[in-house]
Amino acid sequence: xxxxxxxxxxxxxxxxxxxxxxxxxxxxxxxxxxxxxxxxxxxxxxxxxxxxxxxxxxxxxxxxxxxxxxxxxxxxxxxxxxxxxxxxxxxxxxxxxxxxxxxxxxxxxxxxxxxxxxxxxxxxxxxxxxxxxxxxxxxxxxxxxxxxxxxxxxxxxxxxxxxxxxxxxxxxxxxxxxxxxxxxxxxxxxxxxxxxxxxxxxxxxxxxxxxxxxxxxxxxxxxxxxxxxxxxxxxxxxxxxxxxxxxxxxxxxxxxxxxxxxxxxxxxxxxxxxxxxxxxxxxxxxxxxxxxxxxxxxxxxxxxxxxxxxxxxxxxxxxxxxxxxxxxxxxxxxxxxxxxxxx
Amino acid sequence: xxxxxxxxxxxxxxxxxxxxxxxxxxxxxxxxxxxxxxxxxxxxxxxxxxxxxxxxxxxxxxxxxxxxxxxxxxxxxxxxxxxxxxxxxxxxxxxxxxxxxxxxxxxxxxxxxxxxxxxxxxxxxxxxxxxxxxxxxxxxxxxxxxxxxxxxxxxxxxxxxxxxxxxxxxxxxxxxxxxxxxxxxxxxxxxxxxxxxxxxxxxxxxxxxxxxxxxxxxxxxxxxxxxxxxxxxxxxxxxxxxxxxxxxxxxxxxxxxxxxxxxxxxxxxxxxxxxxxxxxxxxxxxxxxxxxxxxxxxxxxxxxxxxxxxxxxxxxxxxxxxxxxxxxxxxxxxxxxxxxxxxxxxxxxxx
Numbered sequence: 001x002x003x004x005x006x007x008x009x010x011x012x013x014x015x016x017x018x019x020x021x022x023x024x025x026x027x028x029x030x031x032x033x034x035x036x037x038x039x040x041x042x043x044x045x046x047x048x049x050x051x052x053x054x055x056x057x058x059x060x061x062x063x064x065x066x067x068x069x070x071x072x073x074x075x076x077x078x079x080x081x082x083x084x085x086x087x088x089x090x091x092x093x094x095x096x097x098x099x100x101x102x103x104x105x106x107x108x109x110x111x112x113x114x115x116x117x118x119x120x121x122x123x124x125x126x127x128x129x130x131x132x133x134x135x136x137x138x139x140x141x142x143x144x145x146x147x148x149x150x151x152x153x154x155x156x157x158x159x160x161x162x163x164x165x166x167x168x169x170x171x172x173x174x175x176x177x178x179x180x181x182x183x184x185x186x187x188x189x190x191x192x193x194x195x196x197x198x199x200x201x202x203x204x205x206x207x208x209x210x211x212x213x214x215x216x217x218x219x220x221x222x223x224x225x226x227x228x229x230x231x232x233x234x235x236x237x238x239x240x241x242x243x244x245x246x247x248x249x250x251x252x253x254x255x256x257x258x259x260x261x262x263x264x265x266x267x268x269x270x271x272x273x274x275x276x277x278x279x280x281x282x283x284x285x286x287x288x289x290x291x292x293x294x295x296x297x298x299x300x301x302x303x304x305x306x307x308x309x310x311x312x313x314x315x316x317x318x319x320x321x322x323x324x325x326x327x328x329x330x331x332x333x334x335x336x337x338x339x340x341x342x343x
Numbered sequence: 344x345x346x347x348x349x350x351x352x353x354x355x356x357x358x359x360x361x362x363x364x365x366x367x368x369x370x371x372x373x374x375x376x377x378x379x380x381x382x383x384x385x386x387x388x389x390x391x392x393x394x395x396x397x398x399x400x401x402x403x404x405x406x407x408x409x410x411x412x413x414x415x416x417x418x419x420x421x422x423x424x425x426x427x428x429x430x431x432x433x434x435x436x437x438x439x440x441x442x443x444x445x446x447x448x449x450x451x452x453x454x455x456x457x458x459x460x461x462x463x464x465x466x467x468x469x470x471x472x473x474x475x476x477x478x479x480x481x482x483x484x485x486x487x488x489x490x491x492x493x494x495x496x497x498x499x500x501x502x503x504x505x506x507x508x509x510x511x512x513x514x515x516x517x518x519x520x521x522x523x524x525x526x527x528x529x530x531x532x533x534x535x536x537x538x539x540x541x542x543x544x545x546x547x548x549x550x551x552x553x554x555x556x557x558x559x560x561x562x563x564x565x566x567x568x569x570x571x572x573x574x575x576x577x578x579x580x581x582x583x584x585x586x587x588x589x590x591x592x593x594x595x596x597x598x599x600x601x602x603x604x605x606x607x608x609x610x611x612x613x614x615x616x617x618x619x620x621x622x623x624x625x626x627x628x629x630x631x632x633x634x635x636x637x638x639x640x641x642x643x644x645x646x647x648x649x650x651x652x653x654x655x656x657x658x659x660x661x662x663x664x665x666x667x668x669x670x671x672x673x674x675x676x677x678x679x680x681x682x683x684x685x686x687x688x689x690x691x692x693x694x
Contacts, residue, residue, distance in 0.1 A: 196391055197600040229604045230610045275563055278534035
């Protein structure tokens with residue numbers, strides 16, 4: 001998987017490599033296969049968005065990279081290499097120090113992530129001290145002022161308690177905290193889903209500016225295609241724990257390839273024209289307890305073929321730097337059947 | 344014809360007395376009617392704290408106004424008793440935001456459908472009640488055998504929300520107040536839920552007030568829209584005018600903040616050109632409530648409160664930028680709306 005050549009940057013090596021990741025939730029009814037065999041490569045400074053319906057595994061994938069999954073969830077197979085180092089072989093203390101320093105998380109509800117009885121600056125200093133920074137109080141405060149300025153907040157916020165801040169301000173504090181040690185990768189899990197549209201825009205442009213200034217790679221988890229189009233370079237469309245399409249954002253929006261991506265894009269209402277009918281995606285995602293053979297989207301797919309119910313399509317490269325897991329685009333299948341690829 | 348629901352110069356103040364400086368004015372002098380003879384789909388939009396939910400709670404009669412009156416078929420809602428009140432409870436139905444919180448997890452999901460039939464005495468026999476429920480479920484695109492007998496956790500968020508719409512449909516209401524019905528549902532499921540709402544409006548002639556912060560869906564399913572800010576109506580009219588060509592600076596800000604899928608990376612390009620005006624915390628406005636965030640703010644905005652101006656047919660805006668237009672004042676906001684179903688006699692009056 002090559003996500004390179006999209007933007008020019010100094011360091012070009014992959015910052016994150018996820019190889020054949022499988023995550024299961026072990027429930028009394030059996031193992032729920034939340035992530036099944038995802039491969040992913042992200043270069044420094046790239047922005048990848050993970051999109052899909054609730055329960056498609058996008059948050060589980062993001063939390064696996066942070067190694068923040070809790071029982072009954074467990075990574076059963078695979079490798080996660082951050083800058084060449086396999087996170088899954090680190091011990092708990094090494095991983096704890098790696099969070100914030102190498103990879104950090106901006107959560108959905110930053111309002112709940114802050115300690116209500118600590119001033120903002122003390123919470124940030126806490127993280128710094130924990131990672132071995134022994135500065136003077138003045139040095140810490142000076143640094144925190146810069147951090148807050150980076151996310152567009154006034155220096156007075158440092159002395160405030162979380163309840164004195166609005167939702168958007170708290171989310172920006174969350175971002176300032178996430179970038180405190182200049183991590184190589186920032187994971188933002190639906191960072192604006194609890195915010196108003198105007199605030200959402202401010203928060204997302206702040207995240208974009210931080211990304212440009214720090215050069216970190218960002219994984220944005222979301223389900224709002226509009227928001228993703230405003231932020232990401234690449235979009236990974238997930239369905240039932242698998243990556244079904246990986247594509248540059250412009251191309252996904254203007255010309256989705258996988259039938260699921262097509263329906264997903266179609267279901268987004270726009271302001272361009274007023275539609276007689278709003279189009280949804282019929283049916284429901286499969287239960288992840290026992291996965292049927294073949295393509296998991298086949299039962300809901302408008303262009304499903306007999307073949308789809310038997311053989312699972314692999315994620316394969318198609319034209320234009322994209323990857324699709326669908327038999328419609330699988331060259332081998334069409335060559336053997338003599339059909340034309342309609343792309 | 345008496346409107347079915349009417350807000351007459353209604354204000355709602357939380358905390359303190361009306362003239363207490365520390366009180367919060369959630370709804371500020373709103374006059375608005377919902378007709379029942381011409382079913383409408385109206386959106387009520389604005390950010391958190393703009394008063395849109397308080398307004399819908401006033402219309403439901405669960406909150407009483409501090410100033411002004413809420414009227415149901417010409418009678419004061421707060422004083423309704425007996426049969427008239429029961430008729431109101433049938434006529435006006437709510438749909439709430441959270442499809443997870445309204446269900447009791449220990450009861451089957453259909454419990455609240457059967458309760459509605461029982462309490463409102465909608466059916467003469469259990470068989471008839473079941474038939475009504477099955478019909479209501481079918482109307483919102485659910486198959487009865489998929490829902491009846493299941494527990495809430497066995498249904499998806501979209502299914503639960505449609506069960507709530509089916510419940511609202513059971514008493515054959517004239518008005519449905521839907522408060523953010525899709526904000527907690529997956530984007531791909533929103534379309535089906537909004538389609539069910541539209542089907543109720545078209546198929547059953549039910550007027551729908553769609554309370555939302557999502558202007559895109561409001562544009563898609565509604566004819567008219569009211570934009571609220573700080574408890575006041577700041578702009579209202581047909582969705583084509585208000586959303587496609589917003590006049591009030593706040594509406595412009597809202598429309599500009601809609602993440603557009605087709606305009607890839609537009610926000611960051613715009614940010615380089617200046618972006619959004621941050622709140623001016625240095626000055627407190629006693630005039631226009633939007634003055635401290637307004638990119639077009641003028642000196643008089645800080646001290647004087649703008650009136651609503653009728654800038655064209657089917658549109659009013661509360662902004663001094665339009666003060667050379669006729670004053671609309673605090674008249675019925677619904678007067679500006681386009682009502683295609685109505686006869687010519689009830690067309691919006693031209694000034």
